Amino acid sequence: MNALTLRLSAAKCACSFSTSSSASTKLGILMMNMGGPRTQNDVGQFLTNLFSDRDIIKLPMQSIAGQVIARRRVGKIKEQYMQIGGGSPIEKWTRAQGSGMVKQLDRTNPDTAPHSYYVGFRYTEPNTPQAVEDMIADGVDHVIAFTQYQQFSGSTTGSNLNELYRVQKRLDPESKLQWSFIDRWGTHPKLVSSFADRVEAQIAKLTDDVRHATPILFSAHSLPLNVVDRGDPYVAEVGGTVAYVVNELRRRGVNNPYRLVWQSAVGPLRWLGPQTEATIRHYGSIGYSSLVMVPIAFTSDHIETLFELDIEYGKVAREAGISQYMRAEALNDHPPFIDALATIVKEHIDAGFPTSPQLLLPDPGSESAQTITTRKWIAAQAASQAERKK
Numbered sequence: 095m096n097a098l099t100l101r102l103s104a105a106k107c108a109c110s111f112s113t114s115s116s117a118s119t120k121l122g123i124l125m126m127n128m129g130g131p132r133t134q135n136d137v138g139q140f141l142t143n144l145f146s147d148r149d150i151i152k153l154p155m156q157s158i159a160g161q162v163i164a165r166r167r168v169g170k171i172k173e174q175y176m177q178i179g180g181g182s183p184i185e186k187w188t189r190a191q192g193s194g195m196v197k198q199l200d201r202t203n204p205d206t207a208p209h210s211y212y213v214g215f216r217y218t219e220p221n222t223p224q225a226v227e228d229m230i231a232d233g234v235d236h237v238i239a240f241t242q243y244q245q246f247s248g249s250t251t252g253s254n255l256n257e258l259y260r261v262q263k264r265l266d267p268e269s270k271l272q273w274s275f276i277d278r279w280g281t282h283p284k285l286v287s288s289f290a291d292r293v294e295a296q297i298a299k300l301t302d303d304v305r306h307a308t309p310i311l312f313s314a315h316s317l318p319l320n321v322v323d324r325g326d327p328y329v330a331e332v333g334g335t336v337a338y339v340v341n342e343l344r345r346r347g348v349n350n351p352y353r354l355v356w357q358s359a360v361g362p363l364r365w366l367g368p369q370t371e372a373t374i375r376h377y378g379s380i381g382y383s384s385l386v387m388v389p390i391a392f393t394s395d396h397i398e399t400l401f402e403l404d405i406e407y408g409k410v411a412r413e414a415g416i417s418q419y420m421r422a423e424a425l426n427d428h429p430p431f432i433d434a435l436a437t438i439v440k441e442h443i444d445a446g447f448p449t450s451p452q453l454l455l456p457d458p459g460s461e462s463a464q465t466i467t468t469r470k471w472i473a474a475q476a477a478s479q480a481e482r483k484k
């Protein structure tokens with residue numbers, strides 16, 4: 095009997111979780127991510143929301159400075175979105191992933207069917223308040239907050255969780271919703287295997303003369319060094335994903351050399367390197383004529399893959415004499431990746447909605463009051479899930 099079955103022991107028919115039973119628990123799966131502008135007209139608001147978020151960047155007089163910086167960057171970023179078709183494809187991919195995931199869960203976990211997914215983006219619509227309102231209106235009792243960032247950072251999943259804490263406190267003051275959390279999954283075997291598929295497919299496209307010697311550059315969004323120093327787990331967790339993917343590639347007979355590099359640094363802060371762009375330039379300058387790039391910290395296409403890796407660094411690679419510059423496809427709607435998402439949720443349900451112990455351990459460096467409050471809420475939810483399991 096899993097936790098849900100136990101909760102249903104008072105129900106007349108404990109054999110089914112169907113929504114037709116008034117005593118049944120209705121699950122909602124909240125897919126959390128940053129979001130992206132749907133059109134060029136949304137770029138300004140997206141950037142304003144991002145630069146207003148103290149979990150990603152702390153500015154003096156945040157609300158004014160955030161707007162000023164957003165206004166300064168909007169022209170450049172709009173131009174980048176124009177070059178990738180006008181907007182971010184993140185909502186399209188999140189919906190494809192969510193619908194594939196719940197279809198599979200309906201098959202593998204009939205006891206908790208039907209499964210519904212909700213999209214909670216941090217900086218654009220559909221946002222967290224909309225998702226929580228929809229879940230309340232749909233009669234959801236238990237929300238699985240499932241981050242779509244596979245590696246944890248306070249600036250990404252941490253920010254989404256802080257927002258979730260504020261939103262549920264406002265929209266669900268009597269705490270009718272129960273919550274559980276899937277907060278990181280960077281080494282899940284099905285995620286690792288999905289990445290290995292994507293890398294292997296690109297390696298196969300290289301010409302015979304360079305196929306086995308071409309460097310694989312795993313590239314992730316960088317972090318400011320002060321965030322790394324604080325003990326944010328992201329850098330180590332990205333390294334963990336890379337190690338597992340390389341291990342899987344070795345198992346498949348792909349023995350190419352590899353490096354982990356960091357992209358997308360913005361502003362005057364010092365950011366973690368080596369930078370992706372400088373690495374491409376350097377390898378070109380010492381005679382490499384081929385590279386396979388792998389976006390390793392995001393599951394869907396976005397500006398960092400379609401613009402930065404493909405267009406911007408593609409040009410850098412050509413200038414540096416790299417004639418075979420390739421990028422592993424993002425996971426997007428790759429069927430083994432949809433299987434990975436559904437399996438991760440299945441394992442969470444089957445195990446009685448556990449909270450990762452990592453989520454409850456503070457960073458060694460200083461934390462915001464909001465993060466401390468959010469962690470207390472998560473700990474209370476974790477305790478009540480554990481209680482139900484007994």
Ligand SMILES: C=CC1=C(C)c2cc3[nH]c(cc4nc(cc5[nH]c(cc1n2)c(C)c5CCC(=O)O)C(CCC(=O)O)=C4C)c(C)c3C=C
Nearest residue numbers: 129130150151167182247249250315317360391396397398
């Ligand atoms: C795992 C991914 C990401 C981490 C970690 C991350 C940390 C982080 N980002 C900034 C500042 C900016 N990020 C911006 C855009 C952006 N960031 C990510 C991912 C991560 N960020 C993505 C996928 C995107 C692009 C969104 C899209 O729709 O494609 C931006 C805005 C763009 C710009 O102005 O150049 C900023 C700014 C910080 C400071 C940070 C860690 C503290």
Ligand SMILES: [Fe+2]
Nearest residue numbers: 150315316358
């Ligand atoms: Fe970012």
Ligand SMILES: [Fe+2]
Nearest residue numbers: 358359398402
């Ligand atoms: Fe960028």
